[in-house]
Amino acid sequence: MAEQALKRVRTRHFARAKEQGIKITGLTSYDVLTAQIFDEAGIDFLLVGDSAGNTVLGYDTTLPVTVDDLIPLTRGVVHGVKRALVVADMPFGSYETGPDEALHTAFRFMKETGAHAVKLEGGVRSAEQIRRIVAAGIPVMGHIGFTPQSEHGLGGHVIQGRGESADALLADAKAVEEAGAFAVVLEMVPAEAARRVTEALSIPTISVGGGPHCDGQLVVWTDWAGLSSGRIPKFVKQYADLRSVLMDAALAYRADVESGAYPDADHSYEDDTAEQALQERAN
Ligand SMILES: Nc1nc(=O)c2c([nH]1)NC[C@@H]1CN(c3ccc(C(=O)N[C@@H](CCC(=O)O)C(=O)O)cc3)CN21
Numbered sequence: 001m002a003e004q005a006l007k008r009v010r011t012r013h014f015a016r017a018k019e020q021g022i023k024i025t026g027l028t029s030y031d032v033l034t035a036q037i038f039d040e041a042g043i044d045f046l047l048v049g050d051s052a053g054n055t056v057l058g059y060d061t062t063l064p065v066t067v068d069d070l071i072p073l074t075r076g077v078v079h080g081v082k083r084a085l086v087v088a089d090m091p092f093g094s095y096e097t098g099p100d101e102a103l104h105t106a107f108r109f110m111k112e113t114g115a116h117a118v119k120l121e122g123g124v125r126s127a128e129q130i131r132r133i134v135a136a137g138i139p140v141m142g143h144i145g146f147t148p149q150s151e152h153g154l155g156g157h158v159i160q161g162r163g164e165s166a167d168a169l170l171a172d173a174k175a176v177e178e179a180g181a182f183a184v185v186l187e188m189v190p191a192e193a194a195r196r197v198t199e200a201l202s203i204p205t206i207s208v209g210g211g212p213h214c215d216g217q218l219v220v221w222t223d224w225a226g227l228s229s230g231r232i233p234k235f236v237k238q239y240a241d242l243r244s245v246l247m248d249a250a251l252a253y254r255a256d257v258e259s260g261a262y263p264d265a266d267h268s269y270e271d272d273t274a275e276q277a278l279q280e281r282a283n
C-alpha cells in the first residue's frame, strides 16, 4: 500500500488497498531485528509463520510446530514494528477440532504476544473457526490452495486449483470471505485460478505462488533473502544472497582469530584510569 505516512496498518487499509488497486506487501518474520528492517522498509504486514519450523527450528515440515514455539517469536516481531500489521500463524493441531479450540488459540496469541491478527489454514473446512474468532473481535487471515499443514493429506507440495478443482478453490475462497476474514492467502495455485478468485472476492487475495493477479504478495523472508539452505519453491524470487554474505564474514572472522589479527588493540581495553573517568562521566 506504500503509504509510509500511515501511522499503523489496520485491516481496513487492506480493504481500501483492494478498492483502489494498490498492492499489499508482506514478508514473514520471526525476530525483532528483521521485523524492524521490514517495518522501516514499508512492508505492510509481517506474518510470524509456522514456516519457523523450517526456517528457525530446522524441521522438514511445519507439523511439529506448537503454539508455545511461536509465542516468543511473535512477541519479538511485535516489539520490532511501528507500522506493519503483525499476523500470528496458528500451527497444526491448534484449531482443527472446532471453534472453541480455535478461539482459545487465537486468544493466546492476542493476549500473550500483541499480534494484530491470526491466520489459519483451510476454506470450507475452517469456516466455523474463522467465524467464531472474528465474532470475538479478532481479525483473521485465511489461507487456501496448498495448505502446508495438510502436506501429507495432499500428497506433497502439489499445486491446487488446477482443472476441475478450480471450482473447489473458489468455494473455499467464498467460505473464507463469508466467515469474515479480512484477507486470504492463495498458496501455489495457477495464475488464472487466482485471478478468478481475486475478481470474485471483495476481500484482498495475497499470493504465495498465486501469480500476478492477486491483490498482494507474501514470501518466506529467508528464501527471498537467499538464506535458506536446500531447494526453494519456484515461486520465490531471490532479492539478496545473505548465505554467501554470512559465509564470507564467518570465514574472514575465523581466519583473523586463528592468525591473531583479531582481536587487536582497537578492540581491547587498557588499564587506564583517565579513560575510565571519561567513560563514567559519559554513563
Ligand atoms: N522456507 C520455506 N518456504 C516456504 O515457502 C514454506 C516453508 N518454508 N514452510 C511452509 C510452507 C511449505 N511451502 C512449500 C515448500 C516446498 C515447496 C516446493 O518445494 N515446491 C516445488 C514443487 C513441488 C515439489 O516438487 O515438492 C517447487 O519447485 O515449487 C513449495 C512450498 C511453502 N512454505
Ligand SMILES: CC(C)C(=O)C(=O)O
Pocket (backbone or CB within 6 Å): 028, 047, 048, 049, 050, 051, 052, 089, 143, 185, 187, 208, 218, 220
Ligand atoms: C507461506 C506462508 C503463507 C505461511 O503460512 C508461513 O510462512 O507459515
Ligand SMILES: [Mg+2]
Pocket (backbone or CB within 6 Å): 049, 050, 051, 062, 089, 148
Ligand atoms: Mg504457515
